[in-house]
Amino acid sequence: MATAPDSGKPTAAQALAPDSGNRKASDQSIYESIYEAVLTQRLPPGSRLPEVALSELFGVSRSIIRKALTRLASDHVIEQRPNQMAMVARPDVEETRQIFAARRLVEGEVLRLTAGTLSKARLQELKRLVKDEKSAHQSGRDQDRVHCSMEVHRFLARHCPNQVLGRMMRDLVLRTSIVIALYKSPGMSACFLGDDHARLAELIAKGEGDQAAALAHRHLRALEDLLDLNEADAAIDLARILRPDA
Amino acid sequence: MATAPDSGKPTAAQALAPDSGNRKASDQSIYESIYEAVLTQRLPPGSRLPEVALSELFGVSRSIIRKALTRLASDHVIEQRPNQMAMVARPDVEETRQIFAARRLVEGEVLRLTAGTLSKARLQELKRLVKDEKSAHQSGRDQDRVHCSMEVHRFLARHCPNQVLGRMMRDLVLRTSIVIALYKSPGMSACFLGDDHARLAELIAKGEGDQAAALAHRHLRALEDLLDLNEADAAIDLARILRPDA
DNA sequence: CCGCCATGCGGTGTATACATTTCGGGCTCG
DNA sequence: CGAGCCCGAAATGTATACACCGCATGGCGG
Known part of the structure; x- marks a missing residue:
């Protein structure tokens, strides 16, 4: 299956586009850009944040991006797993x-x-x-x-x-x-x-x-x-993955 | 004056020495080493944490050290000011x-x-x-x-x-x-x-x-x-700096 | 036809080279 | 003699090269 089993994982390009004009952004401004985009739900949970794409978007090297991502992970805005792309957090x-x-x-x-x-x-x-x-x-x-x-x-x-x-x-x-x-x-x-x-x-x-x-x-x-917090446990995810028809 | 006006700023070498044996430490273990050292007051407030010294101590490059320091700063364990050595936080x-x-x-x-x-x-x-x-x-x-x-x-x-x-x-x-x-x-x-x-x-x-x-x-x-929180305001610092004799 | 392995690609992990800034010692000039 | 300037050591800031890993693809064999 090419499509992800859980909620979508769009690329970050579009949601952060308005900021791409700021050439040579500092890690602070990058942190704030992503923070704001997540806060206003332009970057939905699960969105992928590839370092190289971001570095090109903001016109800086990956060092700066990595610093911003590290801080975002500390604040529970994104999840970082080893050797895997960072993504906007999806709390259970x-x-x-x-x-x-x-x-x-x-x-x-x-x-x-x-x-x-x-x-x-x-x-x-x-x-x-x-x-x-x-x-x-x-x-x-x-x-x-x-x-x-x-x-x-x-x-x-x-x-x-x-x-x-x-x-x-x-x-x-x-x-x-x-x-x-x-x-x-x-x-x-x-x-x-x-x-x-x-x-x-x-x-x-x-x-x-x-x-x-x-x-x-x-x-x-x-x-x-008001939230759907009753059913949507891990069981649902499994059920939907294993029985996509039901 | 060679001596700092406020509380001492010792180098980190001694307080972290027991960990230097762990060659090729990950950023997580470095983070925890410093965290633990600060928690148990082996690294007092104001201690300086030079990146190069730490990188030699732990046997890794500055990239790893910088990642650990960024996380420590996010957790308010250390203070990082631009172009200045990181130091253990000294809240007012x-x-x-x-x-x-x-x-x-x-x-x-x-x-x-x-x-x-x-x-x-x-x-x-x-x-x-x-x-x-x-x-x-x-x-x-x-x-x-x-x-x-x-x-x-x-x-x-x-x-x-x-x-x-x-x-x-x-x-x-x-x-x-x-x-x-x-x-x-x-x-x-x-x-x-x-x-x-x-x-x-x-x-x-x-x-x-x-x-x-x-x-x-x-x-x-x-x-x-039990703490001395009455007098020790910024006024004291200034007074001591400007009139070291009194 | 189905399943398995090799391989390529795209991503992160790490180290390192170089640019820039800060701070202090020491020289020079008034 | 003192104040100011210059400069160099040492630190951080940034970019980049390369190694490594995971995943998807496509060919191959059963």
Whole structure:
């Protein structure tokens, strides 16, 4: 069989194309390009990332690419196996549940710490993001909506007084995005649950940390419940491979 | 001045010497060697890690060393600044407080999840570690005591049902070890507070997750309070540099 | 016709050569 | 005598060459 048994493994060329114009990119900018592409689901889980292709794309040698890939692997963005091409991570169901549990814990505390500490200008920015997300949702620009939705959470992570926790939350937001792309039911409007984000911004502005944390907890629980996490275990993979007709 | 203004910057040769026998070490083993050396405080904060020296020590080329160093930097074990030698991280006071706060949050949840889930054999191992720590303490083998103390926490992180949280805790334990080495008052018996570890093991065995979390919370708070975190701000550094006599 | 092995290709793993930067010692000039 | 400049040693940054590995292909033999 030429086609892969599991989810597709497209090449990275297309999803990263907008960045190819940046000649002589540093390993930091390459890291961010791939990170962003994975975050916004332009690079779906399982996408292959050949070093040579990337080095030509970004106009640097493989040394730089390898450094960027090593860092991405450390952040659980990609998986690297010996003598094999790196690919965007595909966490299993168990890890997915753990990611959600960890994020509920960390994001809750981040919100408690952040509530009431943001300047007026920062609150403006936050509400701007929420508004942009809503408008993107209403005009059906799904790519933009996902981007803004992620940015809401990343904004809160970035401005948390405890940057150690903030950094953890940043990583968990990315991994959440990956597992949503992996396990979302077809057609679900991922991560747009009513105006949770708007209400969250309101609670953050008013300094209601505990209520913000509780809201985020429900938000993430609802999100997890929307995913196809029941059947899709390793058993399914095996069954589909061994009995492609059924 | 030949002597550095801040804490010492010894070369890495001595602390890593026991590993030099392993010719042709992989980047994974090099990563672990340095990680372990930092964890047990054989490599104090600020230690310099020149790539060429390490490559000769381990008998590999700089490529491998650079990969290991990149990963260590991702885990906040070392700091890498452009065109400068890597050195073991030296978090400032603010980051230190954030590390403790993050660890209280994460370790608390890890203990809640782990309590009551360990097999008899695993509980044996845990109590063995606690006993070894105590005996090392009583015979004054400080190196061994630190090692066992770290291993108690790492053991719990490794066997947490939620491995995403477990991995976070592993990283936080290391960073805690670093800041203890940095800020401990001279002569304090770092991280040996009564029989907290023994009582912790007891609560884990009995499945008392909440009580275990509460104990760890107090344990970590007490540990943080033992550190010199009041004065030692950037102001001190500046004062010492500008007025070496006072 | 089916299955097995050899071989080529495309990928990563590692070492090394060379460019560039930093930092310090020592010379020179004011 | 002191301040500033120059330069070289030693470190990192980058590119590249080559070895090795895995996989797919296609020919060959049963």
